[in-house]
Amino acid sequence: MHGKLPLRKSKRGILPDPVRRMLPGALTLVAAIIVWKAISLAFIPIFFPGPALLVKRIIEIYSDPASYVVVGQTLARIFEGFVISMLAGMAIGLVMGLKRSIEIFFDSWIMVLLTFPAVCWAFLSVLWFGLSETAPIFTIVLIVVPYVAMNIWTGTKAVENGLIQMGTVYKANRFLMLRKVLIPQLMPYIFSSLRISLSLSWKIALVAEAFGVGSGVGQRLTYWFQETRVDMMLAWGVSFMIIMVLIDLLVFRSLSRRIFAWRPQFAT
Amino acid sequence: MSQGAKASSAITIDKLIKKFPLPGLGENFVVLHDISLTVDEGKFVSIVGPSGCGKSTLLNVIAGIESYDGGTVTIHPKGGRATAEPRIAYVFQSPRLLNWLTVENNINFVLEAQKVPRARWRELVAKNLEMVGLAGQERNYPLNLSGGMQQRVAIARALAIEPDILLMDEPFSHLDAITARKMRFDLMEILQRAKPTILFVTHDLSEAVFLSDSIYMMSTKPARIFKQVSIDIPRPRKPEDSTILDLEKTLVRDFFSVVEAQG
Numbered sequence: 001m002h003g004k005l006p007l008r009k010s011k012r013g014i015l016p017d018p019v020r021r022m023l024p025g026a027l028t029l030v031a032a033i034i035v036w037k038a039i040s041l042a043f044i045p046i047f048f049p050g051p052a053l054l055v056k057r058i059i060e061i062y063s064d065p066a067s068y069v070v071v072g073q074t075l076a077r078i079f080e081g082f083v084i085s086m087l088a089g090m091a092i093g094l095v096m097g098l099k100r101s102i103e104i105f106f107d108s109w110i111m112v113l114l115t116f117p118a119v120c121w122a123f124l125s126v127l128w129f130g131l132s133e134t135a136p137i138f139t140i141v142l143i144v145v146p147y148v149a150m151n152i153w154t155g156t157k158a159v160e161n162g163l164i165q166m167g168t169v170y171k172a173n174r175f176l177m178l179r180k181v182l183i184p185q186l187m188p189y190i191f192s193s194l195r196i197s198l199s200l201s202w203k204i205a206l207v208a209e210a211f212g213v214g215s216g217v218g219q220r221l222t223y224w225f226q227e228t229r230v231d232m233m234l235a236w237g238v239s240f241m242i243i244m245v246l247i248d249l250l251v252f253r254s255l256s257r258r259i260f261a262w263r264p265q266f267a268t
Numbered sequence: 269m270s271q272g273a274k275a276s277s278a279i280t281i282d283k284l285i286k287k288f289p290l291p292g293l294g295e296n297f298v299v300l301h302d303i304s305l306t307v308d309e310g311k312f313v314s315i316v317g318p319s320g321c322g323k324s325t326l327l328n329v330i331a332g333i334e335s336y337d338g339g340t341v342t343i344h345p346k347g348g349r350a351t352a353e354p355r356i357a358y359v360f361q362s363p364r365l366l367n368w369l370t371v372e373n374n375i376n377f378v379l380e381a382q383k384v385p386r387a388r389w390r391e392l393v394a395k396n397l398e399m400v401g402l403a404g405q406e407r408n409y410p411l412n413l414s415g416g417m418q419q420r421v422a423i424a425r426a427l428a429i430e431p432d433i434l435l436m437d438e439p440f441s442h443l444d445a446i447t448a449r450k451m452r453f454d455l456m457e458i459l460q461r462a463k464p465t466i467l468f469v470t471h472d473l474s475e476a477v478f479l480s481d482s483i484y485m486m487s488t489k490p491a492r493i494f495k496q497v498s499i500d501i502p503r504p505r506k507p508e509d510s511t512i513l514d515l516e517k518t519l520v521r522d523f524f525s526v527v528e529a530q531g
Contacts, residue, residue, distance in 0.1 A: 167381065168332075168333050169331045170357070170378040170381045171382060172381035176381055263367075
């Protein structure tokens with residue numbers, strides 16, 4: 001090697017770094033709101049509300065204490081479906097990764113479940129369980145479990161054999177091996193499963209509620225649909241989406257920061 | 269140093285045979301052919317051979333993570349403790365640490381695995397980290413340590429279970445020459461204190477001569493032991509001592525005469 005490598009000067013503009021990083025996102029948002037407002041002018045407000053009206057409707061909804069009950073009902077269903085799906089999916093994915101015979105058995109079943117139309121599950125749940133709490137949870141579980149199982153199963157393929165050998169030489173029992181060697185290596189897969197299944201769960205929950213539970217946010221959507229009030233539908237939908245995004249950000253992001261603290265790039 | 273006249277053996281291997289199936293050929297490839305060796309208690313014994321001669325496989329068989337097809341492998345617990353299962357520690361080529369656990373918890377992992385009473389953990393961790401020169405690193409994570417330091421943690425982890433035998437598979441081969449040299453010196457010093465029985469695998473003859481009480485030389489195709497040398501050079505040793513260098517020269521000559529004769 002000879003000659004001088006060109007020194008790369010870090011470019012510094014007039015704006016401080018955090019502002020520069022946020023700028024493109026902020027500009028996109030502003031542009032979107034302007035376009036939205038422009039289109040909305042061509043329609044009547046209850047058919048295509050503008051940004052200001054939507055915000056007003058959202059405030060109206062959350063000024064009514066009854067709305068919190070509705071949101072609470074839906075959140076409870078999502079939570080139950082989500083927890084059951086995670087536990088079942090992880091268990092299935094894990095045994096599939098560890099036992100060849102079980103892998104062969106579940107392999108085709110997972111494909112069947114993954115390809116079966118989600119809307120069929122929603123109908124079937126209503127037919128089988130009627131207007132009960134079981135219906136939406138059953139729908140969530142059937143749709144989400146194969147995703148989680150598949151993801152964890154993929155994770156078990158990436159487990160480092162050298163560490164299993166190390167544990168075996170030092171005579172770690174199965175439980176210790178699972179806790180300290182296997183699960184930590186699956187953590188990235190568990191985390192992506194958590195986030196995928198939460199986002200799937202809440203969307204399915206709304207659909208299942210719309211189909212026939214008679215309560216929850218999904219039911220509100222059906223109601224306002226029948227009234228052809230797009231403004232109210234969007235207000236419910238968008239506000240609930242914001243709640244779910246906040247849960248994702250506040251719970252999962254901070255949890256993952258803590259769990260992956262051992263990775264040097266996470267350390268501060 | 270008390271050099272017992274009648275040392276009892278810690279590992280006895282008799283006519284060990286290990287084959288790997290060759291896919292598609294319906295035939296077995298003989299990895300280890302008629303291997304016999306003994307390692308006396310408290311001794312440092314090396315197996316030297318070219319890459320791919322089956323040295324690591326031999327260690328894996330002794331460690332119980334690979335099966336074998338013939339002969340016997342016997343491991344005797346220290347001091348004739350007939351009751352207990354022998355405790356085996358293994359230092360691999362790469363550190364094989366659990367990167368998500370702190371240094372302390374990496375050692376706790378093997379202590380828990382070996383059912384060492386929890387009350388002793390803190391003391392064993394502190395003592396062994398101090399021994400490998402990493403006192404105060406308990407709370408640190410492995411990926412914040414250099415390669416050499418990670419391998420030291422692996423050595424501390426191995427010693428923490430107070431092993432009857434310690435298997436080492438080219439533990440310094442992934443390190444740069446200067447770090448490796450320092451580690452060899454430190455290992456010698458550590459062993460003065462901990463005194464486990466060691467079976468050490470390497471392709472580096474000078475490393476083997478410097479560290480060992482006894483060397484078994486292995487050839488490849490078929491993998492067998494063709495020579496055993498006892499090394500009585502007093503410790504502490506220096507790698508540049510003329511006695512060590514002379515012995516190394518003789519062994520290198522022997523080694524290549526055998527290996528090259530096989531083509």
